[in-house]
Amino acid sequence: MRILVVSMPFPSKVDPSRGRFVYHRVRALASMPDTEVRVIAPVPWFPPVRAFRRWYIYSQYPTAETYGGVTVVRPRYPLPPKLGGYVHSDLVYPAICKAAHRLCTSGFAFDVIDAHFVFPCGVAAVRLGKKMDVPTVITGRGEDMLRFPSMAFKRSRIRWALGKADAAVALSSDIATAMIENGAEPARVVKIANGVDISQFRPLDRVQCRRELGLDDAPVILSVGDRQELKGFHLLVEALPSVLRTHPRARLVIVGGPGRHGRDYTRKIEETIHRLGLTGHVHLAGPQPQASLPTWYNAADVFVLLSSREGSPNVLLEALACGTPAIGTPLSGIRDELADDRMGWIVPERTAEAAAEAITGALARSWDRDYIRSVMENRSWESVAASARAVLTRAIQTHERRRTPMLLAR
Numbered sequence: 001m002r003i004l005v006v007s008m009p010f011p012s013k014v015d016p017s018r019g020r021f022v023y024h025r026v027r028a029l030a031s032m033p034d035t036e037v038r039v040i041a042p043v044p045w046f047p048p049v050r051a052f053r054r055w056y057i058y059s060q061y062p063t064a065e066t067y068g069g070v071t072v073v074r075p076r077y078p079l080p081p082k083l084g085g086y087v088h089s090d091l092v093y094p095a096i097c098k099a100a101h102r103l104c105t106s107g108f109a110f111d112v113i114d115a116h117f118v119f120p121c122g123v124a125a126v127r128l129g130k131k132m133d134v135p136t137v138i139t140g141r142g143e144d145m146l147r148f149p150s151m152a153f154k155r156s157r158i159r160w161a162l163g164k165a166d167a168a169v170a171l172s173s174d175i176a177t178a179m180i181e182n183g184a185e186p187a188r189v190v191k192i193a194n195g196v197d198i199s200q201f202r203p204l205d206r207v208q209c210r211r212e213l214g215l216d217d218a219p220v221i222l223s224v225g226d227r228q229e230l231k232g233f234h235l236l237v238e239a240l241p242s243v244l245r246t247h248p249r250a251r252l253v254i255v256g257g258p259g260r261h262g263r264d265y266t267r268k269i270e271e272t273i274h275r276l277g278l279t280g281h282v283h284l285a286g287p288q289p290q291a292s293l294p295t296w297y298n299a300a301d302v303f304v305l306l307s308s309r310e311g312s313p314n315v316l317l318e319a320l321a322c323g324t325p326a327i328g329t330p331l332s333g334i335r336d337e338l339a340d341d342r343m344g345w346i347v348p349e350r351t352a353e354a355a356a357e358a359i360t361g362a363l364a365r366s367w368d369r370d371y372i373r374s375v376m377e378n379r380s381w382e383s384v385a386a387s388a389r390a391v392l393t394r395a396i397q398t399h400e401r402r403r404t405p406m407l408l409a410r
Helices: 020-030 053-060 083-105 118-132 152-164 173-181 206-213 233-246 266-275 290-299 314-321 332-337 352-364 369-376 381-409
Strands: 002-006 036-040 064-067 070-073 112-116 136-140 167-170 189-191 220-224 251-255 282-286 302-305 326-328 344-346
Touching (some): 002 020, 020 036, 036 083, 112 118, 118 136, 136 152, 136 173, 167 173, 173 189, 206 290, 220 314, 233 251, 266 282, 302 352, 314 332, 326 332
Parallel strands (some): 002 036, 136 167, 167 189, 220 302
């Protein structure tokens, strides 16, 4: 099977953290027998002007590279500020189309397109599939299905793509529902959540982990992610005073750097810490190497994710794979993982009060960390890739069955 992956977020040597959740599934697919993969990861064109920090990095991506054994091409396309977002799929389509034709002429005649994020790449990929008579599978990953369909200019394109796609993969129950509500045939929608590297994220000696990180035996509440409003770190800080009434030595640790792909919320978080007099109880650990994250997860008593939007959150899966119980907001990607209350708890609402009550209870409870780990051992990226490959295979077979009568008619 020759698979053409189309995804805007995909790691690069310039930015290894961008789209790692896509990379892990793609890399596991590429490692399967009789499978070849190429990736088109389009990048908005931007001049190398350092003054524009948010956009400068786009000018630094190589036009082609091999990342983690996967061949990636990165065609440029125009994206005018503000207005470009509404017709993003139209703007990116020519670049994707041209790159796909180049791959074909160089010997990679792909059998199926595996597109990530319904908008913009999913829409453009379906157009490409129709043009080249190749089946297309779209994966919905979060706001592309939970927010974008409410925007008129995007909604019509999303509904068209979902109606024409050969299959749709949803990372959560809510995303699957949104896909069906926006034109996907229910029989073509399959739920496949993200996986986790269970060899890297595994239980470690907690005492040793705390010693390495300079933490004492006080209760540790951990959260991980870029410092954006949607991650809810400011709410977590506001919840801490109530937690300290019953656990006076508790410490909140936030791992992650300034928001890169959204508004940076660091100042708001720091202001909340100082306003509540929590300097000695909150540690902003900053961005940490991927290899060190298992140490942080294992050092924690409880992991908390107060996001307002999530697809299938990798940090939650990583924490659970280390055997750490978790608390999360009532989003489907989180609810799906914490449906068993032996894994953790869902707060009824995204507020500091609800979080404080849940954290206080979680710190008082004795959790079976071995049980949590045992559940996650079935969630490897290899198993996720096998499920994805089965969907791609069915899409090819269905496409061929529809195509054969047309060929015979000619």
